[in-house]
Amino acid sequence: MNAREALRAGGREIYANKFRSALSFTAVSVGVASLLYTMAQTRGMQETLEKNLELMGPGRMTVEKKRNYKSKGLSLGLTYSDAKALRRELPDLFMVEPRSAYSLRLIHGRISIDGVNTAGTTVDFRRRDWVYKLRGRFLNEWDVEHRARVVVMVEPGIWIKKPFWAKFWGEDDPYDAFAKRHDLLGAQIRLQDSVFTVIGVLTPPPRDKDPRWDSWNTPNALVPITAFQQSFSRYAENPDAVDEIRIDTGSERTLSSRRKQIEAILKRRHRGEEDFEIKDQREEIESEMENMRKYVKAGLALGIVALLAGGIGIMNVTLATIFARVREIGIRRAIGAGRSDILAQFLLEAAMLGGAGGVAGVGLGLGGVKWLSGLGGSRDLAQVTWIHCAEVIVLAALVSAAFALIPAYGASRLDPVEALKAE
Numbered sequence: 001m002n003a004r005e006a007l008r009a010g011g012r013e014i015y016a017n018k019f020r021s022a023l024s025f026t027a028v029s030v031g032v033a034s035l036l037y038t039m040a041q042t043r044g045m046q047e048t049l050e051k052n053l054e055l056m057g058p059g060r061m062t063v064e065k066k067r068n069y070k071s072k073g074l075s076l077g078l079t080y081s082d083a084k085a086l087r088r089e090l091p092d093l094f095m096v097e098p099r100s101a102y103s104l105r106l107i108h109g110r111i112s113i114d115g116v117n118t119a120g121t122t123v124d125f126r127r128r129d130w131v132y133k134l135r136g137r138f139l140n141e142w143d144v145e146h147r148a149r150v151v152v153m154v155e156p157g158i159w160i161k162k163p164f165w166a167k168f169w170g171e172d173d174p175y176d177a178f179a180k181r182h183d184l185l186g187a188q189i190r191l192q193d194s195v196f197t198v199i200g201v202l203t204p205p206p207r208d209k210d211p212r213w214d215s216w217n218t219p220n221a222l223v224p225i226t227a228f229q230q231s232f233s234r235y236a237e238n239p240d241a242v243d244e245i246r247i248d249t250g251s252e253r254t255l256s257s258r259r260k261q262i263e264a265i266l267k268r269r270h271r272g273e274e275d276f277e278i279k280d281q282r283e284e285i286e287s288e289m290e291n292m293r294k295y296v297k298a299g300l301a302l303g304i305v306a307l308l309a310g311g312i313g314i315m316n317v318t319l320a321t322i323f324a325r326v327r328e329i330g331i332r333r334a335i336g337a338g339r340s341d342i343l344a345q346f347l348l349e350a351a352m353l354g355g356a357g358g359v360a361g362v363g364l365g366l367g368g369v370k371w372l373s374g375l376g377g378s379r380d381l382a383q384v385t386w387i388h389c390a391e392v393i394v395l396a397a398l399v400s401a402a403f404a405l406i407p408a409y410g411a412s413r414l415d416p417v418e419a420l421k422a423e
Helices: 003-016 018-056 080-089 123-127 141-145 174-181 225-235 252-269 281-324 326-334 339-376 386-412 416-421
Strands: 060-065 095-108 111-121 133-136 150-154 188-191 194-203 221-224 244-248 276-280
Touching: 018 281, 018 339, 018 386, 060 252, 060 281, 080 095, 080 225, 080 244, 080 252, 095 123, 095 174, 095 225, 111 174, 111 225, 141 225, 194 225, 221 225, 252 276, 276 281, 281 326, 281 339, 281 386, 326 339, 326 416, 339 386
Parallel strands: 111 221, 150 194
Antiparallel strands: 060 244, 060 276, 095 111, 095 188, 095 244, 133 194, 150 221, 188 194
C-alpha cells in the first residue's frame, strides 16, 4: 500500500468512528493548546527579562534605608552627601543617582491637584531606564548645583490596546487627566508653596509596550535633588536625607567588588551603623521571574498530562480498530502485505489523528494567547512563531504514534490464517 492509499484508508477509518476519534482528538488539542500557551509565556518572560536587564544596566544595585532599624544616634541616615561621597571616591561608577519622592500638591492657574508624585534627582536619572521622548531639555549639572527651581514633567502613558480590566478601572487619576489636556512646557507651576518653571516634558512609551519592570513607579515630576531638599525639607527629619541611591557600576564583573567598597564607604560615613541595605536589582527581577516560571511549569505539566491522556485515548481507539478489522488484516496479509505494512498503516492512522488534534490545538492556543493578551494587557505573553506551531503539531503526531505502537505491533503479529477465521 502506497502512502496516498494509506492516508485515504486512515481518513476513512477516522471518519467511520467519529465519536470515538473525537474524544481522543479533543484531549490532544487541549494538550497542544496548553503547550503552546506555555511556550508563549516562556518566550515572553525571557524577552521581558532581557529588555529589563538591558535597560537597568549590567551592574545595577540600589542602596536603601534599612526597614525597622533602630538608630543608635550616630548616623544621619542615607543622605545626598553619601551619594556625592560615593561619586568622589569611586569616580568610575557609571551611575550614582540619589532620589527622594513626595506626593505634593500641584497648582497651575486655578487648577489644584493633590497627590502628584514628585521626585528629587540628578542628571544621572537618564543614564538608565531611559525610555522617554523628551521635549525641551532635561535637568543639568548647573540646575543641581544652584538649586534651580526647574521641573521636568512626565506625561501619563497611553494604551495602544486597552486591556479588559482597564476598561472597568475607572477614569484617569486627576494628574493624568490634567496632563492630557495641558501642555506645560515653559509654564510656571507651584508644587506646594514653591514656584517651578517647566523646562521639559517626558513622554513614556505606551503602557502595553513599556519594557520597564517598575513602570508603575514612574514619578509625575522631576526636580533637582538640591531644590527638592531646599523646598520640601520640612517633610523630613534630616534636610539632607534621600530615600535611595541608585547605582550602576557599569560592568557585571565589577558588581561584587564595588558592592563591598560601597558598603565600606557607607559604614565609615555612618559611623559604624548599618542602617542601610544594598539590593541587587538584577537578582530581584530574576527571582520574580523564577516565581513566574513555577506557574509556567504547572501549565506545562497540565499540557503534558492532557497530551498523554490523548495518547492513551488514541491507544484505545487503535485497539478497538484492530479488533474490528482483524479479518481485513488477514486478507491483506494473504494477498501479500507484510508485517511492516500493517504496522505502518495503524501508526499512520494514529499519527493522522494526533496531527489533526495538534492543528486544532494550535488554533485553540493561538486564540487563547491573543484573547488573554488583550484581556490582561500582559507583557509576559509573546506571540508564538510558526516554528512553535510546527513543533507542537509534530509532537502531537509522534506521541499519538508512540501510544499506538504496542497495539499496532500486535496487529502486525497476527497469524493470517487465524485472522481470516475471525468474524
